[in-house]
Amino acid sequence: MSEVEFIPSSYTDYPKEAKVGWRSPSNIALVKYWGKKPNQIPANPSISFTLSNCATTTSVTFKKLDEQVAHWSFEFLFEGAPKEDFKPKIETFFGRIEKYVPFLKEYHLVIESSNSFPHSSGIASSASGMSALALCIVDFESAIDQTMTSDFLKKKASFLARLGSGSACRSIEGPLVEWGEHKNIIGSDDLVGISYPYQIHDIFRKYRDTILLVDKGEKTVSSTAGHSLMEGHPFAENRFKQAHANLNSLKEILQTGDLKRFVELVESEALTLHAVMMTGQPYYILMKPNTLRIIESIWKFRKATGLNICFTLDAGANVHLLYPDSESVEVKTFIADELSKYCQNGQYINDHVGEGAAKYI
Ligand code: DP6
Numbered sequence: 001m002s003e004v005e006f007i008p009s010s011y012t013d014y015p016k017e018a019k020v021g022w023r024s025p026s027n028i029a030l031v032k033y034w035g036k037k038p039n040q041i042p043a044n045p046s047i048s049f050t051l052s053n054c055a056t057t058t059s060v061t062f063k064k065l066d067e068q069v070a071h072w073s074f075e076f077l078f079e080g081a082p083k084e085d086f087k088p089k090i091e092t093f094f095g096r097i098e099k100y101v102p103f104l105k106e107y108h109l110v111i112e113s114s115n116s117f118p119h120s121s122g123i124a125s126s127a128s129g130m131s132a133l134a135l136c137i138v139d140f141e142s143a144i145d146q147t148m149t150s151d152f153l154k155k156k157a158s159f160l161a162r163l164g165s166g167s168a169c170r171s172i173e174g175p176l177v178e179w180g181e182h183k184n185i186i187g188s189d190d191l192v193g194i195s196y197p198y199q200i201h202d203i204f205r206k207y208r209d210t211i212l213l214v215d216k217g218e219k220t221v222s223s224t225a226g227h228s229l230m231e232g233h234p235f236a237e238n239r240f241k242q243a244h245a246n247l248n249s250l251k252e253i254l255q256t257g258d259l260k261r262f263v264e265l266v267e268s269e270a271l272t273l274h275a276v277m278m279t280g281q282p283y284y285i286l287m288k289p290n291t292l293r294i295i296e297s298i299w300k301f302r303k304a305t306g307l308n309i310c311f312t313l314d315a316g317a318n319v320h321l322l323y324p325d326s327e328s329v330e331v332k333t334f335i336a337d338e339l340s341k342y343c344q345n346g347q348y349i350n351d352h353v354g355e356g357a358a359k360y361i
Contacts, residue, residue: 001189006100006159011144014064014106020139021059021361024132025051025354026123027170027177028209028312028320030266031246032273035230035239040096040162041190043230044243045180047250048170049322051209052354054117056128059361060136061110074109079119093130096163100156101137103144111136117349123211123318126223130164131157131171135357157357158192166227169193174356175205176254182247201257205353206325212339213347214290215317221277221284223315229280239276243269259324263302263310266322270313277315288317290342295319297338305330325352 027048035043065073072094076086090111094104111133117123135157142148148156154172162169162179169192170177176196182188186197221229230236246265253261277284291313298311298321309323309331321339323331340346 001191003100003191006156008100008102008141008145011103012146014103014144015062016064017062018140018143019059019061019361020136020359021057022132022135022139022357022359023055023057024128024135024171024357025174026054026056026125026128027051027167028314028322029167029170030269030312031243031250032269033166033179034227034273034276034315035233035236036166036227040166042166042180043236044240045178045182045185045188045247046167046170046243047176047178047196047247048167049204049207049209049353050171050174050177050356051351053351054115054123054128054211054349056113056115056125056132057360058111058113058129058132058136060112060133060140062107062140063110065106065108068105070105072104072109073107074111077110077112079114080112090133093133093164097134097137097160100160101141103141104137123213123349126165127168127171130168131161131357134158134161134164134168135172135359139359155192162192165223172357175353176200178247182244184248184251196254198251198255200254203257203259203324203326204254207353208321208323208325208328208331209351209353210321210323210331210335211349211351212294212319212321212335212343213345213349214294214319214343215288216344219286219316221286221315226277226315229282230276233276233280235276235279239272242272259308263308266312267310270311273315274313286316287313291317291319293342294339297342301334301338307331309334 027050029046029048031047033042033046138157158169158172173195177193178196179193181190187194307327312320
C-alpha cells in the first residue's frame with residue numbers, strides 16, 4: 001500500500017452543513033508498538049485486542065465556509081464544555097492529514113467528544129479519540145466522494161488515525177488488529193491496521209480485560225517522548241526483532257488457544273516494554289509500587305489456582321488483567337478480595353474484546 005492511494009482526486013459537491021458521529025473503542029496491545037520512524041511509521045509490528053466498554057464518542061458538524069481559511073477553523077467541546085488545551089493536538093493532527101482530506105479548510109468544524117471512562121482515570125484516550133475523529137472525517141468525505149466503498153472508508157480512517165496517534169489505527173475494527181509489516185502476516189502494512197487475517201480460537205473472541213486503576217496522575221514521560229527514546233537505545237534492534245518473533249509465536253497460539261503460552265508471551269511483552277523504558281537514556285520508571293504488588297499477587301493466584309489470568313501494561317502504571325470469559329467468576333472474587341486494595345479509590349473497569357467502531361449519526 002502507498003500513501004498516494006489516500007490522496008483524493010476530486011469531489012463532486014460540497015454540502016452546506018452535515019453532521020456525523022462515531023463511537024470508537026480503546027485497544028490493548030499484546031505485542032507492543034514502541035519506537036517509530038518518521039511519519040508515524042512503527043519500528044516494529046504490533047497486535048491488539050480491540051476493547052468494547054472503554055470508548056470515545058465523537059460527533060463532528062461540518063459548516064461550509066464562504067471561503068477557504070488559511071488555518072484550521074474548529075471548536076472542540078469535551079464532555080459538553082470547550083476544551084482549549086486539547087486544540088494543539090488536534091491542530092497537529094490536521095496538519096498531518098491535510099494532504100489526504102483537502103476539504104477540511106473549506107469547513108468550520110464543531111467537534112464534540114466524550115469518553116465512557118473518567119478522564120482522570122489515567123487511561124490513554126488517544127487511541128479511541130483519534131480513531132473516532134478520523135472516522136468522522138472520512139465518513140463526511142464519503143458523502144462528497146461517491147466512489148468510496150465502506151472497506152476503503154475504514155482503511156482510510158485507520159491511515160488517518162495512525163497519523164494522530166499510532167495505536168489509534170488499531171481501534172477501527174475488531175476483535176484483533178495487526179499493524180506493521182510482518183513477513184508472515186499477509187496484508188500487513190506500516191500505514192494501516194488490518195483486521196487479523198488468520199483463524200482465532202473461540203476462547204479469544206470473548207476474552208476479558210479488567211483495567212486496574214493504579215495511578216491516575218499525569219505520566220512523567222509521554223508515549224511520544226518514550227517512542228523517541230528508542231532511537232539509539234542500546235537494546236532497540238533486538239527488541240524490534242523480538243516483536244517480529246513474538247508475532248510469529250502468537251499466530252500459532254491464537255489458532256490453538258494455548259493459554260499457557262499466551263500468558264508467557266503477553267506478560268513478557270509487557271515487562272519488556274517497561275524494561276526498555278528503564279534502560280534508555282534518560283531512563284525512567286512508569287510502574288508504581290502497587291503495579292508490582294498486583295503482578296506478584298497475580299503470579300501467586302495463578303500458581304495456587306491453575307487459572308490463566310495474566311497481566312499486560314501500557315505506558316503507565318495501570319494494570320490490564322486479561323482472562324478467558326470462563327474464568328470470570330473466580331477472577332471477579334480475586335479482584336474484589338485481593339487486587340482492588342491496590343487501586344486508587346478501589347477503582348477498576350471491566351471490559352472485554354469488542355468488534356470495533358460504530359457509526360451513530
Ligand atoms: C505502550 O500510540 O500512544 O500503548 O504514536 O506517539 O501517539 P503515539 O504513541 P501511542 O503509543 C502506544 C504505546 C503502547 C503500546 C501499544 O499500544 O502498542
